[in-house]
Amino acid sequence: MTATDQLLFQGADWDFRTLQKICDTCEQVACDELGLDVYPNQIEVITAEQMLDAYSSVGMPLFYKHWSFGKHFAFQEASYRKGLMGLAYEIVINSSPCISYLMEENTATMQTLVIAHAAFGHNHFFKNNYLFKQWTDADGILDYLEFAKRYVAHCEDRHGRQAVEHTLDAAHALMSHGIDRYPGKKSLDLRAEEKRAGRRRAHEEAAFNDLWRTVPGGKVKSSAILDVERRRQMLGLPQENLLYFLEKTAPRLRPWQRELLRIVRHIAQYFYPQSQTKVMNEGTATYVHYRIMSRLHQQGRLTDGNFLEFLQSHTNVVFQPEFDDPRYSGFNPYALGFAMMQDIERIVTDPDAEDREWFPDIAGKGDAMAVLRDIWANYRDESFISQFMSPRLMRHFRLFHLHDDPEERAGILVDAIHNERGYRRLRRELARQYDVGFIDPNIEVVDVDLAGDRRLMLRHTVVKGAQLTETDTKRVLQHLADLWSYDVSLVESDASGTVLKEYVAHPRSAAAAA
Amino acid sequence: MAIHIVDRRLNPGSKSLENRQRFLRRAKALVQGAVKKSSQERDIKDVLEGGEVSVPIDGMDEPRFRREGGTRDMVLPGNKKFIEGDMLPRPNQSGGKGRGAGEGDSEDTFRFVLSRDEFVDLFLDDLELPDLAKRKLAEVECEGIRRAGYSTSGSPANISISRTVSRALARRVALRRPRPEELAALEAELEDCSEARRVEVLAEIEALKAKIKRIPFIDPIDIRYRRFETVPKPVAQAVMFCLMDVSGSMTEHMKDLAKRFYMLLYVFLKRRYRHVEIVFIRHTDRAEEVDEQTFFYGPASGGTLVSSALQAMHDIVRTRFRPEDWNIYAAQASDGDNSYADGEVASRLLTDKILPVSQFFAYLEVGQENGLSYEMPNSALWTLYEGLRANGAPLSMRKVNERSEIFPVFHDLFQRRSQQERNAS
Numbered sequence: 001m002t003a004t005d006q007l008l009f010q011g012a013d014w015d016f017r018t019l020q021k022i023c024d025t026c027e028q029v030a031c032d033e034l035g036l037d038v039y040p041n042q043i044e045v046i047t048a049e050q051m052l053d054a055y056s057s058v059g060m061p062l063f064y065k066h067w068s069f070g071k072h073f074a075f076q077e078a079s080y081r082k083g084l085m086g087l088a089y090e091i092v093i094n095s096s097p098c099i100s101y102l103m104e105e106n107t108a109t110m111q112t113l114v115i116a117h118a119a120f121g122h123n124h125f126f127k128n129n130y131l132f133k134q135w136t137d138a139d140g141i142l143d144y145l146e147f148a149k150r151y152v153a154h155c156e157d158r159h160g161r162q163a164v165e166h167t168l169d170a171a172h173a174l175m176s177h178g179i180d181r182y183p184g185k186k187s188l189d190l191r192a193e194e195k196r197a198g199r200r201r202a203h204e205e206a207a208f209n210d211l212w213r214t215v216p217g218g219k220v221k222s223s224a225i226l227d228v229e230r231r232r233q234m235l236g237l238p239q240e241n242l243l244y245f246l247e248k249t250a251p252r253l254r255p256w257q258r259e260l261l262r263i264v265r266h267i268a269q270y271f272y273p274q275s276q277t278k279v280m281n282e283g284t285a286t287y288v289h290y291r292i293m294s295r296l297h298q299q300g301r302l303t304d305g306n307f308l309e310f311l312q313s314h315t316n317v318v319f320q321p322e323f324d325d326p327r328y329s330g331f332n333p334y335a336l337g338f339a340m341m342q343d344i345e346r347i348v349t350d351p352d353a354e355d356r357e358w359f360p361d362i363a364g365k366g367d368a369m370a371v372l373r374d375i376w377a378n379y380r381d382e383s384f385i386s387q388f389m390s391p392r393l394m395r396h397f398r399l400f401h402l403h404d405d406p407e408e409r410a411g412i413l414v415d416a417i418h419n420e421r422g423y424r425r426l427r428r429e430l431a432r433q434y435d436v437g438f439i440d441p442n443i444e445v446v447d448v449d450l451a452g453d454r455r456l457m458l459r460h461t462v463v464k465g466a467q468l469t470e471t472d473t474k475r476v477l478q479h480l481a482d483l484w485s486y487d488v489s490l491v492e493s494d495a496s497g498t499v500l501k502e503y504v505a506h507p508r509s510a511a512a513a514a
Numbered sequence: 515m516a517i518h519i520v521d522r523r524l525n526p527g528s529k530s531l532e533n534r535q536r537f538l539r540r541a542k543a544l545v546q547g548a549v550k551k552s553s554q555e556r557d558i559k560d561v562l563e564g565g566e567v568s569v570p571i572d573g574m575d576e577p578r579f580r581r582e583g584g585t586r587d588m589v590l591p592g593n594k595k596f597i598e599g600d601m602l603p604r605p606n607q608s609g610g611k612g613r614g615a616g617e618g619d620s621e622d623t624f625r626f627v628l629s630r631d632e633f634v635d636l637f638l639d640d641l642e643l644p645d646l647a648k649r650k651l652a653e654v655e656c657e658g659i660r661r662a663g664y665s666t667s668g669s670p671a672n673i674s675i676s677r678t679v680s681r682a683l684a685r686r687v688a689l690r691r692p693r694p695e696e697l698a699a700l701e702a703e704l705e706d707c708s709e710a711r712r713v714e715v716l717a718e719i720e721a722l723k724a725k726i727k728r729i730p731f732i733d734p735i736d737i738r739y740r741r742f743e744t745v746p747k748p749v750a751q752a753v754m755f756c757l758m759d760v761s762g763s764m765t766e767h768m769k770d771l772a773k774r775f776y777m778l779l780y781v782f783l784k785r786r787y788r789h790v791e792i793v794f795i796r797h798t799d800r801a802e803e804v805d806e807q808t809f810f811y812g813p814a815s816g817g818t819l820v821s822s823a824l825q826a827m828h829d830i831v832r833t834r835f836r837p838e839d840w841n842i843y844a845a846q847a848s849d850g851d852n853s854y855a856d857g858e859v860a861s862r863l864l865t866d867k868i869l870p871v872s873q874f875f876a877y878l879e880v881g882q883e884n885g886l887s888y889e890m891p892n893s894a895l896w897t898l899y900e901g902l903r904a905n906g907a908p909l910s911m912r913k914v915n916e917r918s919e920i921f922p923v924f925h926d927l928f929q930r931r932s933q934q935e936r937n938a939s
Contacts, residue, residue, distance in 0.1 A: 016519055016521065019519050020517070020519060023517040023519070024517070027517070040517070040518075041517045041518070042517075042518040042519075042520065043517065043518065043519045043520065044519075044520045044521075044522045045519070045520070045521050045522060045523055046522045046523060046525075047523050050522060050523070050525070050529075052530070053529040053530045056530050056533065057529075057530070057533075065532050065533055065536065066533065066536070067533065067536035067537040067539070067540045068537075068576055069530065069533040069537075070530060070532075070533030070534040070535070070536050070537030070538070071537045071541075071574060073530040073533060073534055073537075074534060074537060074626035074627075075626055077626065077627065078625055078626040078627050081627065097518065101522075104523055119517075165536075165540075169576075172576055173576065173577050173578060175578075176578055176579065177579065320591055321592075322590075322591055322592025323590035323591060323592045324592060325592070328592075331591070397591040397592070398591060398592055398593040398594070399589055399590070399591055399593065400589070400590060400593040400596050401587065401588070401589050401590075402586075402587070402588045402589075402590065402602070403585070403586075403587055404585060404586040404587070404588070405585045406583065406584070406585065407585075410601045411601045411602050411603045411604045412601070412602045412604060413599070413600075413601060413602075414596045414597065414598060414599065414600040414601075414602065415587075415598070416598055417593055417596060417597060417598050418593065419598070421598065422598060426589060429587050429589050430589040432587070433587075433588075433589060440579075441579050441580075441581050443579060460579075462584070463584075464584045464585045464586075464587075465583060465584030465585055466581040466582060466583055466584030466586075467581060467582070467583055467584070468579055468580065468581055469580045469581070469582050471577075472577040472578060472579065472580050473577075473579060473580075475575075475577035476577045476578065476579055479577070
């Protein structure tokens with residue numbers, strides 16, 4: 001066999017046969033040599049315009065209609081046209097089959113890179129990581145989105161676009177607080193969801209009897225006899241999933257509005273694991289594409305030129321500017337993730353004394369892929385960094401920790417640097433930056449004044465003195481009050497219980513009537 | 515494991531169009547303001563080109579619970595000289611957050627590109643056609659039919675013979691239907707050949723005949739019918755008369771003002787009617803129909819008789835534009851000069867002949883640059899038209915001196931208003 005027979009392609013051009021060949025070869029390396037376990041792949045070639053489309057509907061192939069997506073599209077289109085923004089080479093969707101979108105402009109090398117990265121790296125992570133297993137239903141998501149789209153359109157027909165838009169606006173404002181952070185009793189089954197909504201609607205229609213409206217209701221039990229504790233327990237308080245709480249208990253919502261809240265909540269939940277595993281997810285995908293590409297080159301399936309082209313984009317992807325660089329905008333998840341994966345590989349195969357001391361469990365185990373696969377399955381960013389960030393890597397990145405206390409006049413304190421005294425503290429702080437518990441403000445429903453004016457009471461527990469921004473908070477509370485249809489109050493208090501600030505919002509009459 | 519590769523490039527694009535329209539609808543008031551503002555800065559020519567507008571983000575934002583302030587802890591890469599316990603001076607208020615503030619600015623106003631159609635729609639959105647007798651006609655469309663290729667089914671009357679025959683020929687060639695010449699040749703051979711050969715030839719002839727029978731000359735699958743489809747046929751057509759005084763007293767500036775007004779009128783009518791014709795009539799003491807170039811730039815001199823132009827318009831209407839079929843719009847621009855003797859004739863022409871058949875007649879009095887119109891005594895023509903108006907003639911008239919006034923005046927003339935207002939004006 002001559003060298004040219006082995007090559008996947010030459011030059012930059014590709015056709016669909018080449019893509020097929022690339023996929024098959026990548027699959028050999030990924031599944032046989034790296035032992036990856038992936039969902040079936042579906043690869044879709046799209047144009048730049050379609051990529052922009054996908055951007056504005058959060059990367060999903062189909063989504064319900066809402067003006068905010070149009071706004072994002074207009075914004076992205078404007079910056080793309082001006083050349084301020086490049087487009088991603090790919091988008092990959094956590095579904096089964098796992099859909100990867102490839103841009104048609106990519107060269108053959110880029111397509112190989114992207115297939116290795118998305119169709120095998122991300123795909124393996126989606127299928128195996130515990131968070132994704134727990135919180136997302138890859139088999140059902142596309143059907144569920146299809147259902148959501150149809151349902152929203154259906155609601156618009158029945159109840160008017162305005163009313164639907166109001167509800168969705170409000171739900172979107174609360175989206176980041178529509179997530180269950182602790183696993184429930186049963187796992188999510190989006191297909192059953194869809195059937196449930198259909199059944200509910202059918203039941204409503206079948207059971208509708210206008211006579212019942214005129215029947216006098218039974219005597220309502222005096223709410224005074226329900227003591228506070230019992231009431232709170234019945235309402236499931238305190239509750240941090242605001243959308244869930246509203247869906248279940250808001251007194252005047254129509255059934256379809258509850259269903260809309262539920263849809264938004266499910267979608268927020270679907271994306272929840274992604275926000276917790278950015279570093280790991282990208283790290284995994286980058287590590288996988290690096291391994292696959294290197295192997296292909298080694299096997300003589302990529303020319304040196306193509307391999308250099310790959311290395312150049314790879315280097316750009318994993319570039320981490322330093323803090324005083326104008327390009328710096330936080331940690332690059334690709335860089336951090338890839339560096340950690342490589343570091344772990346090194347610890348497993350070729351540890352030094354320091355590694356043996358820090359990582360007795362994995363140092364020198366020999367089978368890097370087995371260790372990595374285990375890590376990919378069982379960690380999220382926060383736990384991953386707090387356990388596997390090695391002193392060597394901290395020295396490599398020359399990490400340091402700044403503690404900025406506005407009360408401190410003298411300036412910002414350098415609290416820890418990459419030395420013996422600082423390693424553990426650095427690692428703890430860095431891990432905390434990736435802890436979703438700290439990223440989103442902690443807001444809970446604490447009580448409802450059932451005896452009085454049905455005011456909904458929320459509390460924001462202030463951590464480290466960071467309070468809510470006023471304008472935004474007022475707007476969100478307005479939406480919340482519109483859904484609740486009675487007053488809503490929000491109290492900001494610190495850990496000791498001191499009240500720092502209080503907001504009250506009243507429902508707008510129009511929305512209450514809707 | 516099978517990998518599916520799908521080519522989505524040919525899928526219908528602009529999945530976001532619907533979302534975009536929703537966004538524009540929601541931001542309508544804001545975008546409209548921005549469109550007006552950006553149109554002031556442009557030439558009329560480019561005014562309808564679409565392009566970038568910026569809209570204040572306020573009101574279009576999507577609020578979230580967000581935090582700020584408090585003590586912050588950061589882990590950063592790239593330490594060069596710091597050691598534990600160092601106190602770094604706080605950067606100036608804007609220093610550390612400098613980039614953040616810059617991003618904030620661009621977030622305050624939200625810039626995006628409108629397509630030409632979107633721009634024109636918004637630009638003309640609060641304008642409407644003058645509500646006159648033929649309004650209904652203006653919007654009604656009737657169905658017409660037009661040829662649209664061929665189909666395999668249809669009524670016998672629509673059989674396309676040439677298409678059918680050519681398809682039949684193609685099929686016969688493709689299936690190798692024996693030609694009559696072959697048969698004739700064999701039959702000729704049959705006349706004089708040996709006995710042994712005879713049997714062969716007979717068999718061959720039989721085979722050919724059978725084949726000819728199997729492959730018909732015209733098969734039902736060859737038949738094609740002419741296909742027609744119905745298309746909306748515009749009844750809505752408008753003609754726009756541009757009347758202009760080109761006597762010596764009209765300066766370039768005045769002509770420019772008039773031109774701008776005509777352009778706006780044209781664009782506006784174009785949005786409302788499928789088909790808009792323009793007739794240019796220029797006049798001094800004689801009127802003539804000219805092309806656009808001559809109209810605006812051709813030299814002319816002479817006195818001023820408005821009635822000549824009105825007469826010309828009337829003649830053209832009578833010969834070419836039946837009022838039943840056409841919506842007639844006229845816009846007259848002049849500096850207001852007219853010979854006094856002409857007043858009587860002009861007003862009779864207007865009230866008796868022209869106004870009854872027109873949807874809209876606007877008179878635009880153009881003045882000198884920097885001229886203060888209200889200090890000038892009313893011109894002859896203005897006085898004449900004002901008299902007609904007072905007697906109830908549906909005339910619209912405005913004075914314009916500056917380029918910047920053109921759009922407001924135009925806007926004012928076509929503004930959507932309530933019935934009472936309309937009666938009053």
